[in-house]
Amino acid sequence: MTNHCAWQPSSFTIMAKPRGPICNLNCLHCYYLSKEQLFPGSDFRMTDELLENYTRQYLDSQSVPEVNFVWQGGEPILMGMDFYRKALQFQRNYTRPGMRVMNSLQTNGTLITEEWAQFFHDNNFLIGISIDGPAEIHNHYRVDKQGKPSYERVIRGLRYLQQYEVDYNLLTCVSVNNADRGKEVYQFFRDELSAKFIQFIPIVERENETGFQEGGHLTRRSITPQQYANFLINIFNEWIRYDVGQVFVQIFDTTLASWVGEHPGLCVFEPTCGLGLVLEHNGDVFSCDHYVEPSHKLGNLNETPLKDMVFSERQYNFGMLKQTSLTKYCQDCRWLFACNGGCPKNRIRKSPDGEPGQNYLCKAYQEFFSYVDKPMKIMAQLIQEKKAPAEVMAMLREKESEVLSPLPETSKAPRTKRRRH
């Protein structure tokens, strides 16, 4: 018996966690370490049987030509290289003609050796490295189980990736620890680490015992909306002057996509959720990486076909709730086309009219979208005219006031060193 509903998206992504939440580090702002308590007595290792079953079903349920296997954790490198060799073999066995399979892996970088870098290069893995800034910023939260800093080990891994020409991007958590140093963090990534692709993830953490999305109190590590707005605007000011077309900052790209009239391609800003699921090491499937909790478990792959879980009414309802639960304030917002109310996990405040379910980061989004509106319109126009959006940089040099509005008072940051040319 299946519980399919009419909803059958042509593509979805599964984030697989072959080692579950197990990690060699103990980052203080990690949202996933606490998931260990969901699997008491587990050895936290995906079996070969499950790996093969998952690979077959994942490929079988996609109707698009490109399928991305996403490996995450915890620390997925802890599975060892043989596991990924088997994964690649299974992918070869079950790929349909005309299908292109890719692999991406998110890691803290500390366990990357030359051998791993060679392996990632040879098998075209895209590697995401979690790093929060220069050493003193990064080491504040990203420590190992002994409380020792991890920065030097991350950089060693990153240098191996560069040496072996592995494609990589940087993933940075924006917390109280680095929120006021956005431009400095960005310049460091660009100038010292040669980063071309950067994602910023705002830390909005609930203070509770379970690690679930419950309760309205936030931890002290969480950023304020104003800090997040400042962080983004300060980086945008640097990017729009020097780096358009050279450095790709995820939130700037997704914003531009919205201004062009396309899908942002980032779940936080999509109108609905439900297309990014999690497969845990034991076969449990959850609705979303930020809802790995019993109430959002869809089933287990050892017992239920993947399609039945992904295309279930339950998952459909989870996805639609993002849209149907928008506050009136969001529905009337001029930025709704780009924001879509933001991630439901952060809808923990009341709107100015007193309606519950307003996004905690709303003010940040409003300030950011207002500030970038003019340059985004210009870049969207350039794209429409089949020109490079990077031309905006020359326009800005010629007449700044026609591209950028003055920096909001609230977003003025202390001066940091200028880029080296």
Ligand code: SF4
């Ligand atoms: S709940 Fe948040 S993180 Fe999950 S799919 Fe929706 S927007 Fe993305």
Ligand code: SF4
């Ligand atoms: S900016 Fe605020 S009001 Fe507007 S859609 Fe986003 S969360 Fe809603």
